[in-house]
Amino acid sequence: MIVDNALYHQGQRVPLGGDADDQSLGAARVPCDPGDFQWIGIHDPSPDELDLIARTFDLHPLAVEDAGDSHQRPKLERYGDTLFLVLKTLWYVDEEDAVETGEINMFVGQDFVVTVRHGQGIDLATARRDLEHRAKVLEHGPMAVLYAICDRVVDEYEKVGEALEEDVDEVEESVFSEARTDDSNRIYVLKREIAEVRRAVMPLREPMRKFAMGVDDRITAETATYFRDVSDHLQRVSEVVDNLDVLLSTAFDAHLARISVQQNEDMRKISAGAALIVVPTLIAGIYGMNFDHMPELHWTYGYPFALMLMVGVSLGLFAWFKRSGWL
Amino acid sequence: MIVDNALYHQGQRVPLGGDADDQSLGAARVPCDPGDFQWIGIHDPSPDELDLIARTFDLHPLAVEDAGDSHQRPKLERYGDTLFLVLKTLWYVDEEDAVETGEINMFVGQDFVVTVRHGQGIDLATARRDLEHRAKVLEHGPMAVLYAICDRVVDEYEKVGEALEEDVDEVEESVFSEARTDDSNRIYVLKREIAEVRRAVMPLREPMRKFAMGVDDRITAETATYFRDVSDHLQRVSEVVDNLDVLLSTAFDAHLARISVQQNEDMRKISAGAALIVVPTLIAGIYGMNFDHMPELHWTYGYPFALMLMVGVSLGLFAWFKRSGWL
Amino acid sequence: MIVDNALYHQGQRVPLGGDADDQSLGAARVPCDPGDFQWIGIHDPSPDELDLIARTFDLHPLAVEDAGDSHQRPKLERYGDTLFLVLKTLWYVDEEDAVETGEINMFVGQDFVVTVRHGQGIDLATARRDLEHRAKVLEHGPMAVLYAICDRVVDEYEKVGEALEEDVDEVEESVFSEARTDDSNRIYVLKREIAEVRRAVMPLREPMRKFAMGVDDRITAETATYFRDVSDHLQRVSEVVDNLDVLLSTAFDAHLARISVQQNEDMRKISAGAALIVVPTLIAGIYGMNFDHMPELHWTYGYPFALMLMVGVSLGLFAWFKRSGWL
Amino acid sequence: MIVDNALYHQGQRVPLGGDADDQSLGAARVPCDPGDFQWIGIHDPSPDELDLIARTFDLHPLAVEDAGDSHQRPKLERYGDTLFLVLKTLWYVDEEDAVETGEINMFVGQDFVVTVRHGQGIDLATARRDLEHRAKVLEHGPMAVLYAICDRVVDEYEKVGEALEEDVDEVEESVFSEARTDDSNRIYVLKREIAEVRRAVMPLREPMRKFAMGVDDRITAETATYFRDVSDHLQRVSEVVDNLDVLLSTAFDAHLARISVQQNEDMRKISAGAALIVVPTLIAGIYGMNFDHMPELHWTYGYPFALMLMVGVSLGLFAWFKRSGWL
Amino acid sequence: MIVDNALYHQGQRVPLGGDADDQSLGAARVPCDPGDFQWIGIHDPSPDELDLIARTFDLHPLAVEDAGDSHQRPKLERYGDTLFLVLKTLWYVDEEDAVETGEINMFVGQDFVVTVRHGQGIDLATARRDLEHRAKVLEHGPMAVLYAICDRVVDEYEKVGEALEEDVDEVEESVFSEARTDDSNRIYVLKREIAEVRRAVMPLREPMRKFAMGVDDRITAETATYFRDVSDHLQRVSEVVDNLDVLLSTAFDAHLARISVQQNEDMRKISAGAALIVVPTLIAGIYGMNFDHMPELHWTYGYPFALMLMVGVSLGLFAWFKRSGWL
Ligand SMILES: [Mg+2]
Ligand SMILES: [Mg+2]
Ligand SMILES: [Mg+2]
Ligand SMILES: [Mg+2]
Ligand SMILES: [Mg+2]
Ligand SMILES: [Mg+2]
Ligand SMILES: [Mg+2]
Ligand SMILES: [Mg+2]
Ligand SMILES: [Mg+2]
Ligand SMILES: [Mg+2]
Ligand SMILES: [Mg+2]
Ligand SMILES: [Mg+2]
Ligand SMILES: [Mg+2]
Ligand SMILES: [Mg+2]
Ligand SMILES: [Mg+2]
Ligand SMILES: [Mg+2]
Ligand SMILES: [Mg+2]
Ligand SMILES: [Mg+2]
Ligand SMILES: [Mg+2]
Ligand SMILES: [Mg+2]
Ligand SMILES: [Mg+2]
Ligand SMILES: [Mg+2]
Ligand SMILES: [Mg+2]
Ligand SMILES: [Mg+2]
């Protein structure tokens, strides 16, 4: 679905045909003066829509094929004068400790930008509106749009990184709490989600580094500085999640050790508890023997004596186990 | 066995001698006009057949030795004007979670292509038929055949990757299910199959990257773009299986932790169950003592009292163990 | 808060306006003669203060944004003539085996230095005072200030490294002591703190290496030698903490093995202890049988004989378990 | 011991002095026509023999020192015009799953080859005889000898790799068999032997790659192709053993998991078995109580009733444990 | 303490002032003819001694600072014409499986060598004496001294490597012996000592490689060959200890598996032993029941029958457990 389509002249949105908010948006190419550019946004396009856009902007079939499929890895490709950038959008769903992934494909030509969004993630409409209020930036043309989207996407990555940091803190606390928690499931889920973040972040570093080094002649020294900032933030996220991953591995090892220690403690507790029963049972067995001559059996207080012997021995054992830490 | 042999002129198959489907295919070299090329396909060749082909197309003995043996690693070699490419074909057999491997060897000369297939895998006959319907592509000559086969082989890799993703999802579910499953065998098998995929994918990346960078003067800028696409898909598969491998390792660790936790739970359950027996046994022992003066023994309801004491104590213990999670 | 502001002329502090210790420090740019430079120090600045400084020294907004946020990674960036360096300061709190992290941001221009400190760490005021006593060094201008701060920060890293070495020695001793210590928590904490050190040290190596190689034309061969020294010390710290990390992993594995061995020993001890009770219980059971013809029951000393049999068998078992190492 | 010494002229062995099989072989240098070369083979030489050879062929003392000691790592060194290559020979002893290592040192000059063999491994005499039947190859001079030996050595590596693959298959089967096998010892031995193979294979890759790239002006494009083949086979072996190593690690993990699962199963079996004894014991205890009024005691069939109660309860428990998988 | 000081002229030691063994050695610079050089040796110098030497030979303060502190990492630095090399000396103390570390700092100028030794390690005095007997080598000037010391230090590394190989063999044997040994402590110690060797060996490889490549114009092609030999031996040691480290990790894993298997065996043994007691106890309980009609109780040989029943059942169980491997 084509969700927006506008011409930008000297950093200002130019109403196309009728109204900028016109819902009957077409994919037609708008004639541009030099320095102007057209930005068309599509969301979960049908093959036909993609095909129309491809013909309108003369996009390469291989790139269009990739843009139609939401399982690409982040990458930057150049087809003639047109850059093709695939970005993963990430967001965090706290209820499930889950990281979710969407995708943005961007075609950046000399005088046009086509953004193709799959799934959720950052709100490109808001991103566009924000950008339309910064004419100074928009004046730089299509590369400014590219920067603005990358910047916003990476800002979201940082939020996801922070959410995961909180989760890892919770895991850490749980592992080392006295409570017997089964943390392995949560550790597994977090490691899987961290791997998901990594798959978005790692391959994007090279394209951002290239932009920061001014790989394209449309990137001025000033623009490159801005891409260097994105690149730096990307590096930061990448180090954060790498660190979390290592922490989780260490926490998992500690969790394993704890399980073993707890089993040991349980075994001691159980054994001590058993001793409190079997020793009186032995005493009862002794006084259940049928010897003719067992003086205690004839004592007036023989029975209470035997009971107290049992209780006394058990209390003694209890004290001993308590002192030695088995109970 | 020589399975097909044809001349291609301006992207069109030219009937050789008699009929294209003629089963009495020979290995003879067909005289080519400039721009034309001959494509001969062999399957599980005998040494004699290979030898004949080698003499006909003047292939290097080292390459022919490799082509006759199906245990090569993927690689690209140049012998004079002829490229020699070894590809692994992969397919997935769902019943056994098994990845199977075949091999394709290709000799790509100025005006000929020799494909040598070992074992199963992609159906080269179908690949050829499909290609014959795309004259535009075939016009590009032998490199187009090379591309078409690489593209198809790598598409199969992606399917294998998806099948393995499903398997890993199943393992994940099984590991974290309440049921006591012995997942280590399946994890082992999957890791072994993933290693098999890796051995096919990893060494192929360099040849595809070389084609994408136009390492051969027969590769035009346009063709290179197509190889870049193959290279990109190969990278995607490689990242998918790397990720699966890491996930399986993490799942295995979680499985180990689960086994320990379950053993702990079993031990507690067993101990609690034992207590329900040994405590009444102690009571029975007490009333089996032979003291002269044991008032309970002479009570009219002494016996029911003792039985109810046993049941009462056991119920009390049961409730206590339930509350503390041991039962 | 602006904590100090001074002009340095030929390595000497020049009183600004009124008094060097004047608390009403402003952020105004002081006119400099060639070779002179101004050094202004800020601590936990408010956005307004940062903004004022940025306008005064014409700092790039992206760098200022980073300087206002204390979660940067160490890095070196160049904005026009101005270098922007982010450093992490580290210190060690022995009570909690904790490494703490602060941050210093430095803007180094042709004739000015702006230092922005977040949190604790090295005392920049003392660093400045020390430097003011070394006119020879200060004469080298802003790069000398940069060196002096880097040198001091890295010296602190080395102290942290030594403190962690002591901690690891303690862990090692604890793991291999006879006492049953739960070392996994401490090992976890130390590995986490070591990772914190690494995040400060690793990314700083590249900037220091660049300075050591004279990346900036303000760095003379002599100055480069001094940065090489810092770079070398940084490398030393990095190897120390890497080594500690590996040692901790190995110690953790040994800890796991120990837990298993101890559980094994416990199980044997418990079993041996149980045998000392159940064997006499069997004897008591035997003499509790109701056969008509059991000669021992009628012996005068049958009862003492039975008791001594119990004690004797238990002593025999005890000796046997002792000898075989089970008790 | 000097084991052979011959001159090769245009690919043909030239009888030296008397007889080619003459056992009184000396180390004398034979005058060569241009294009001819001398090949002398030594086995486990004494220091004196080595010294004599060194003086005869003017070999560098450092290389001679290395050639006299069989604990070198594979390497290629150039001393003036003479190449010095150290190769490890490997063979497999099936009875012990053992890989054994020998060593070949080769000095390759403009018109001579000196081969120094330590220990067993490939039969250089046979290698020489085979080569003498391929005059076409021998015509290429000393480099052809170098190639022929490398090729044969690497062929042996591939056989060792195959033998290890069989061993790993056996381990895999054993680990996942129902039988309780202690596979850790065998896995350890295999990993150690694999490391031994790696120490032979890995360092040889660089020399072979250099030859394949024609590092020496005596290597023609055609010869380089042959070294590329050796290099490729070496790479194949290296990937095979890497893969085996990873498989063994995974199999070891699965073995650990199995041990835990089996311990768990044992514990359940033991507990179930114990229940079959202690419950009847409780019943016996109850009917051993001395209450005045216990009706069952006076039943005519009280005793059989009690026995059947015991058996019945045990059978019930048995069925229950069977159903729940504990027995 | 200055331990030796001499002038070398054409490879010969020249008596300084009075006697070469004169204990009143000073640090004075001796005037040198071109080609001559002075070699002064210091051991555990005081700050004053170092300061005097520094002024005498015009050494850079940063290098002198490092030379005064024995916690440097191996490194090569150039300060003007003077090379500064830090080497770790290693030796092995068999009683404790311990590797000990000392340090040598060398300043190598155009016409002087200053060696600063910390702690024990190689005997520099002997090294000097040996060298003084090889005038041919000494003629090459200061670089020959540098080579001779590096060669000797690395020879010691190889001895340490061999001693560690023996230790690992012992560990291997112990782990797989039937005896229950607690090998984790020894494995830990060996891994720690291997890490110590690595810290000496790894960083020295780069300096040696640089010398072998003739990084300094005082290194002739011939000298470079000798440094290449040192570099090669260093590489050998490094591979030896890497291999040992991996072997120890694998042995540790096998040790862990063994502990688990042994615990399993213990548990079975204990359970079987318990069965031998509790089954007779049940029988005793049965004949301790108080039923009016229990025929066995009135048999003349009822008691012996019961005892023999107990013994018989126990023997049967014993045989069964033996056969099934539980005892
Ligand atoms: Mg959360
Ligand atoms: Mg939460
Ligand atoms: Mg997710
Ligand atoms: Mg941003
Ligand atoms: Mg917990
Ligand atoms: Mg930033
Ligand atoms: Mg499946
Ligand atoms: Mg399935
Ligand atoms: Mg398979
Ligand atoms: Mg495709
Ligand atoms: Mg499960
Ligand atoms: Mg694609
Ligand atoms: Mg501490
Ligand atoms: Mg402390
Ligand atoms: Mg901290
Ligand atoms: Mg310092
Ligand atoms: Mg301890
Ligand atoms: Mg230093
Ligand atoms: Mg075998
Ligand atoms: Mg071996
Ligand atoms: Mg071969
Ligand atoms: Mg076999
Ligand atoms: Mg098994
Ligand atoms: Mg081959």
Ligand SMILES: [Mg+2]
């Ligand atoms: Mg030793």
Ligand SMILES: [Mg+2]
């Ligand atoms: Mg040591």
Ligand SMILES: [Mg+2]
């Ligand atoms: Mg040496």
Ligand SMILES: [Mg+2]
């Ligand atoms: Mg020893």
Ligand SMILES: [Mg+2]
């Ligand atoms: Mg032993």
Ligand SMILES: [Mg+2]
């Ligand atoms: Mg052992």
Ligand SMILES: [Mg+2]
């Ligand atoms: Mg050597």
